[in-house]
Amino acid sequence: MTDINAYETAPEAEFGDYVALLKPRVMSLVVFTAFVGLWVAPVDVHPFIGFCSILFIALGGGASGALNMWYDRDIDAVMNRTQGRPIPSGRVQGTEALGLGIVLGLISVMMLGLVANWFAAGFLLFTIFFYAVVYTVWLKRWTPQNIVIGGAAGAFPPMIGWACATGGITVESLLMFALIFFWTPPHFWALALFMKEDYHKAGVPMLTVTHGRRATRVHIFAYTLVLAPFAVWLGLTSIGGPLYMAVAVVLNAAFIRGGWQIMRRAEDEAVADGYAVEKRVFKLSLYFLFLHFLALLVQGWIGGW
Amino acid sequence: MALHAEHDLHSRRRSRNTGLGIVLLAFVALVFALTVVKVRQGGLVEAFDHQPRVSLTPVEPAPKAAP
Numbered sequence: 001m002t003d004i005n006a007y008e009t010a011p012e013a014e015f016g017d018y019v020a021l022l023k024p025r026v027m028s029l030v031v032f033t034a035f036v037g038l039w040v041a042p043v044d045v046h047p048f049i050g051f052c053s054i055l056f057i058a059l060g061g062g063a064s065g066a067l068n069m070w071y072d073r074d075i076d077a078v079m080n081r082t083q084g085r086p087i088p089s090g091r092v093q094g095t096e097a098l099g100l101g102i103v104l105g106l107i108s109v110m111m112l113g114l115v116a117n118w119f120a121a122g123f124l125l126f127t128i129f130f131y132a133v134v135y136t137v138w139l140k141r142w143t144p145q146n147i148v149i150g151g152a153a154g155a156f157p158p159m160i161g162w163a164c165a166t167g168g169i170t171v172e173s174l175l176m177f178a179l180i181f182f183w184t185p186p187h188f189w190a191l192a193l194f195m196k197e198d199y200h201k202a203g204v205p206m207l208t209v210t211h212g213r214r215a216t217r218v219h220i221f222a223y224t225l226v227l228a229p230f231a232v233w234l235g236l237t238s239i240g241g242p243l244y245m246a247v248a249v250v251l252n253a254a255f256i257r258g259g260w261q262i263m264r265r266a267e268d269e270a271v272a273d274g275y276a277v278e279k280r281v282f283k284l285s286l287y288f289l290f291l292h293f294l295a296l297l298v299q300g301w302i303g304g305w
Numbered sequence: 306m307a308l309h310a311e312h313d314l315h316s317r318r319r320s321r322n323t324g325l326g327i328v329l330l331a332f333v334a335l336v337f338a339l340t341v342v343k344v345r346q347g348g349l350v351e352a353f354d355h356q357p358r359v360s361l362t363p364v365e366p367a368p369k370a371a372p
Contacts, residue, residue, distance in 0.1 A: 011313065011317065012317045013317065013321065014317040014324075015324030018321075048342045
């Protein structure tokens, strides 16, 4: 007698699962900031060349996302938020994600070199390496300052966009980097205060767990203070102007105020009102970055100082 | 379930194949468009054609005018 058994296995991947490996939501931030970096640069770029540059910067970012998902598959399987990702849910094999990440990374770097210039391509390669190796492999599981350093990877795209147009690095592009770099810690730690994710279960050191929530609150305030001068300084450079300056001053004042309120609160106060202030500051931080870059975009369009 | 009903597995496979097909076609179109843009930006390109041509010979410095 012959038996036919249909084993319950994980469903095969569909196209969207491979797209999900590239972290489309992170990519949208990369696209926006890289576009602003390219747009405000003092060199005119052919619109189609500009479009392709942004596309391949985004693809490079996606490749590093896939490499991150490959390496972090053990953590992702443990944490609630990430259990549904393609690898932990069994739809995509870990090695597939590794292969996809490497191949897409190489394609994006080669194409960016051909489209724009090899300096920008090298910069993109460095960014992929930084996110996939320096952050994901070396630092994420080792130090509670992981997201500070990981923030650098998210801060490179406007510099790459600028490099696509100009072929180099200037004070303007470094200040755009600083804007995102110092924005990331308060943004992320505000989220960590009210999300209370199971990072400790996964063995990832988070500041809220290793140094306590009190220290995290102090850190948030400190970073909003460090961030403000860089945001205003950017307004004094060639890509700044009255509009950007007004936006920067208002938003940074609001962000520092939010950081101050977070620092002054005790944990039981926060629990009592359901982390209302932390949630408000987190929401503000989202607008903070978006509006800064939008202001740069508009300022570049209408002309600066 | 009717015999001709499509299994979930096949619809997933089709999704992958169609998706990859679209991506590859888009890539081809992109490289072609990029080629057109790059060639137009480069201005006129003349290659050596085994015949000396004025437009390809090196420019000689103009002789200094006698004082």
